[in-house]
Amino acid sequence: MNRRTVVKAAGAAALLPWLSDEGLFAFAQIQKASAAPALKTLSAGEFATLETLAEAILPADDRSPGAREARVAEYVDLLLSEAEDDVRSSWRAGLAALDALSQQRFGAGFARLDAANAETILGELAKNEKEPKTPLEIFFKATKNATIRGYYTSEIGIHKELRYLGNRFTPVFIGCHTEDGKDCPHCGQKAVL
Amino acid sequence: MADTTLELDLNAITEDSRKLAASIKPGKQKYDVIIVGSGAAGGMAAFQLAMAGIKVLMLEAGRMIDHRKEYRTMEWPYSSMRRTRLPPGERSIDVAEYNFDRPYGGNPVYQKNAKLNSYAGNTFTRNWVVNEKQHPTTGTPYAWVRARVMGGKTNFWGRGALRYGPLQFDAASRDGYDVDWPIRYADVKPYYDKVDVLLGCSGTMENLDTVPDGIFQRPHKLNCTEVHFKRSIAKMGRHYIPGRAGVTTEGVLNNKYRVKCMGRGHCGRGCDIGANFHSPTALVYPARDSGNLTIRPYSIVTEVLVDPAGGRATGVRVIDANTRETLDFKARVVVLGAGTLDTTRILLNSRPTTSPQGLGNSSGILGCHLSEHIMGIRGSGFIPNRIGTETTQDDARPISPYVPRFRNVTDKHPDFIRGYHFQGGGGAGEYPGVAHEIPGFGKGFKSNVRKYYPSLFSLGGFGEVLPRKENRVSLDPEIKDAWGVPVLRFDYQFGDNELKMAKDMGDTVEEMLRAAGAEDIKINRDPLPPGWSIHEIGTARMGNDPKTSVTDSTCRLHDAKNVYIADGAPFVSGGTQNTTWSILAMCWRTMDHVKERLRTKEL
Numbered sequence: 001m002n003r004r005t006v007v008k009a010a011g012a013a014a015l016l017p018w019l020s021d022e023g024l025f026a027f028a029q030i031q032k033a034s035a036a037p038a039l040k041t042l043s044a045g046e047f048a049t050l051e052t053l054a055e056a057i058l059p060a061d062d063r064s065p066g067a068r069e070a071r072v073a074e075y076v077d078l079l080l081s082e083a084e085d086d087v088r089s090s091w092r093a094g095l096a097a098l099d100a101l102s103q104q105r106f107g108a109g110f111a112r113l114d115a116a117n118a119e120t121i122l123g124e125l126a127k128n129e130k131e132p133k134t135p136l137e138i139f140f141k142a143t144k145n146a147t148i149r150g151y152y153t154s155e156i157g158i159h160k161e162l163r164y165l166g167n168r169f170t171p172v173f174i175g176c177h178t179e180d181g182k183d184c185p186h187c188g189q190k191a192v193l
Numbered sequence: 194m195a196d197t198t199l200e201l202d203l204n205a206i207t208e209d210s211r212k213l214a215a216s217i218k219p220g221k222q223k224y225d226v227i228i229v230g231s232g233a234a235g236g237m238a239a240f241q242l243a244m245a246g247i248k249v250l251m252l253e254a255g256r257m258i259d260h261r262k263e264y265r266t267m268e269w270p271y272s273s274m275r276r277t278r279l280p281p282g283e284r285s286i287d288v289a290e291y292n293f294d295r296p297y298g299g300n301p302v303y304q305k306n307a308k309l310n311s312y313a314g315n316t317f318t319r320n321w322v323v324n325e326k327q328h329p330t331t332g333t334p335y336a337w338v339r340a341r342v343m344g345g346k347t348n349f350w351g352r353g354a355l356r357y358g359p360l361q362f363d364a365a366s367r368d369g370y371d372v373d374w375p376i377r378y379a380d381v382k383p384y385y386d387k388v389d390v391l392l393g394c395s396g397t398m399e400n401l402d403t404v405p406d407g408i409f410q411r412p413h414k415l416n417c418t419e420v421h422f423k424r425s426i427a428k429m430g431r432h433y434i435p436g437r438a439g440v441t442t443e444g445v446l447n448n449k450y451r452v453k454c455m456g457r458g459h460c461g462r463g464c465d466i467g468a469n470f471h472s473p474t475a476l477v478y479p480a481r482d483s484g485n486l487t488i489r490p491y492s493i494v495t496e497v498l499v500d501p502a503g504g505r506a507t508g509v510r511v512i513d514a515n516t517r518e519t520l521d522f523k524a525r526v527v528v529l530g531a532g533t534l535d536t537t538r539i540l541l542n543s544r545p546t547t548s549p550q551g552l553g554n555s556s557g558i559l560g561c562h563l564s565e566h567i568m569g570i571r572g573s574g575f576i577p578n579r580i581g582t583e584t585t586q587d588d589a590r591p592i593s594p595y596v597p598r599f600r601n602v603t604d605k606h607p608d609f610i611r612g613y614h615f616q617g618g619g620g621a622g623e624y625p626g627v628a629h630e631i632p633g634f635g636k637g638f639k640s641n642v643r644k645y646y647p648s649l650f651s652l653g654g655f656g657e658v659l660p661r662k663e664n665r666v667s668l669d670p671e672i673k674d675a676w677g678v679p680v681l682r683f684d685y686q687f688g689d690n691e692l693k694m695a696k697d698m699g700d701t702v703e704e705m706l707r708a709a710g711a712e713d714i715k716i717n718r719d720p721l722p723p724g725w726s727i728h729e730i731g732t733a734r735m736g737n738d739p740k741t742s743v744t745d746s747t748c749r750l751h752d753a754k755n756v757y758i759a760d761g762a763p764f765v766s767g768g769t770q771n772t773t774w775s776i777l778a779m780c781w782r783t784m785d786h787v788k789e790r791l792r793t794k795e796l
Contacts, residue, residue: 056634056635057634057635057638058634058638058639059635059636059639061636061639061640063643066639074274075274075275075276078274078275079275079278082280119635122634122635126632126633126634129632130632144634145629148628148629149276150276152624152625152628152642153270153271153276153624154271155269155271158269158270158271158623161639161643162584162621162625162643162646163583163584164584164621164622164623165584165585165586165587165589165621166457166458166586166587166588166589166621166622166623167267167269167457167458167459167623168457168589169455169456169457170455170456170457170586170589171455171456172411172456173413173414173456173586173589173590174414174585174586175413175414175415175416175417175419175420175587176414176415176416176417176419176420178420179414179415179420180414184417184420186417186579186582186583186585187417187418187420187421187578187579187582188578189417189420189421189424189578193424
């Protein structure tokens with residue numbers, strides 16, 4: 001990362017007192033990781049609901065961080081800002097309906113539910129996910145798909161979660177070790193049948 | 194946040210292209226040969242002729258390409274907050290469609306152009322494919338992918354480098370349908386060999402009639418799921434072989450623009466080190482270095498000009514894409530390599546008084562026999578030996594393996610003639626598409642995605658579409674493109690043979706996945722829309738009889754002795770093989786005829 005891209009990434013850097021290169025870099029990192037997002041479509045409340053939902057679909061676990069740290073909700077907010085009107089309004093209606101359901105069941109918006117109550121609600125929404133029928137089921141499936149796309153195309157999803165090993169210089173492809181006449185430690189196939 | 198993947202600055206290359214175009218005017222210089230197009234056909238034609246000392250003018254409808262900058266081979270999806278998707282208005286088909294995650298996206302209005310979406314809708318290739326609004330088509334739906342830029346579709350081609358064999362050249366002798374090619378595999382084999390050596394082809398010797406062997410460089414090994422699949426279907430007498438890729442894995446001689454494959458993947462975005470065959474680095478730039486090739490970008494060829502007295506071409510008419518000037522360039526020979534359908538369109542639009550139905554169309558069959566491959570029938574499943582294992586590097590290669598055709602080779606299927614092949618493989622790719630199919634949410638869902646991620650295996654079929662006279666293109670009598678040229682009208686649909694074949698493809702892919710013990714097998718039996726294969730051929734078919742063919746066996750028009758076709762338009766039937774390697778070999782053969790006839794002053 002050179003100075004120029006840092007300045008660009010930081011955005012607000014022009015308003016700041018002069019920082020060293022290291023300082024600017026650190027600022028950009030803060031922006032990247034935990035700064036409040038500049039929302040394009042959703043209200044802060046809608047964003048909180050979406051972010052909670054995305055994290056519930058792909059949560060942090062022992063192996064890697066989840067959708068919140070991968071900033072999936074910000075990705076959806078950006079794409080919604082550039083989607084057709086009916087797509088945008090369907091999504092907002094879905095977020096509102098999720099909050100309404102959560103309010104009705106447990107007396108609080110979805111973002112404030114404890115884990116057990118959130119799971120109860122999502123279990124219902126995911127029940128028919130192969131063929132979603134109700135608006136809320138359809139909303140859940142759409143959000144799940146968008147969360148999958150946003151998460152597994154993020155740095156966290158590709159490198160920390162999947163530990164994908166491609167897109168690097170590999171002068172000779174190794175493949176299954178049986179191709180070189182050896183037993184393969186990855187799949188257990190024998191060199192010779 | 195700024196999206197650097199959308200801010201690719203093309204001003205320098207477009208400005209260079211404008212200046213280059215403006216510097217080349219008719220009458221300033223004499224050319225022996227005009228070549229229309231700069232893709233696989235135009236590139237090979239230019240290379241062959243320029244290297245033989247022949248003065249060539251290449252006319253490309255689009256701009257030049259800055260391949261080092263525009264081939265963003267190793268860019269990660271997270272380089273952009275949009276993850277390679279484009280905002281509305283940035284797409285080549287800018288109908289404000291936005292295929293945001295289904296079910297809210299997926300507007301049926303755009304299904305017709307779904308394939309075009311996939312090229313026009315990502316940040317890597319959208320600058321090369323045409324805008325559908327400027328280049329409409331009429332008639333039946335056809336996903337006609339066109340690239341107007343130096344190198345054409347070779348900038349993002351699929352790298353399948355397969356030969357036609359006796360099963361294609363003598364197809365009619367075997368099953369009695371339609372006609373044989375006027376030439377045989379033995380006529381083209383030496384040219385396939387030369388193409389392999391010149392451009393580099395990765396593969397293994399298999400000794401199969403269905404896909405003849407070549408002169409191969411280092412092949413790409415199979416990964417764990419694929420070895421298991423290969424061993425499983427071997428018991429059924431079927432083959433599963435490393436893909437044959439038009440990629441140099443061991444280097445090519447005397448080409449300073451290319452180095453050997455480094456196994457990075459993402460080849461379809463353009464290979465920035467030139468290991469993948471692309472017409473510019475492999476053919477056009479070396480040809481230009483000879484001093485015999487002049488390239489004029491932004492030159493839309495609208496028709497071949499014909500001397501009414503002699504029935505010979507005198508040159509071509511060009512509209513400059515920027516200035517909209519009409520320019521007539523002259524030469525002794527015209528070689529059309531605009532791509533099967535645009536070449537056909539140029540001929541149909543060339544209407545001298547002597548042939549008002551189109552140049553080369555005295556037979557009336559120009560535009561007929563449009564053929565390609567039926568696709569979309571595919572199967573997937575999880576190969577048990579990799580379920581729950583840690584990720585390995587499974588996709589560091591330019592192509593996945595291949596199940597050669599097994600139908601109607603030695604046996605005879607009761608329901609259909611000809612055949613199909615499958616391409617595909619398994620293992621851990623960059624994006625776990627499987628996640629969309631796994632039910633649930635939360636930690637259990639997340640761990641299931643990584644459990645199945647390295648084990649997903651899938652195969653997709655390519656089936657021969659029988660050449661039929663009624664599958665045709667013609668000029669639309671009313672609609673014109675943005676430059677006033679009549680657009681193509683398609684009358685094209687899959688027939689009974691294709692649909693029966695498609696059903697069998699679904700059955701056999703399921704049968705093979707079951708033989709491999711795959712879990713959670715899913716079969717898609719619905720064909721993709723016509724045109725999806727981008728393997729269009731046949732609309733100016735070759736033959737010995739001028740009454741039933743457009744070109745002779747050297748791809749020269751029966752009706753105009755100095756007009757040649759270098760692309761797939763003269764191909765009689767297309768088997769199941771990907772088309773590019775045959776275009777390259779056939780073009781080389783055709784150019785040998787051109788060279789010889791120029792030498793003997795016949796041209």
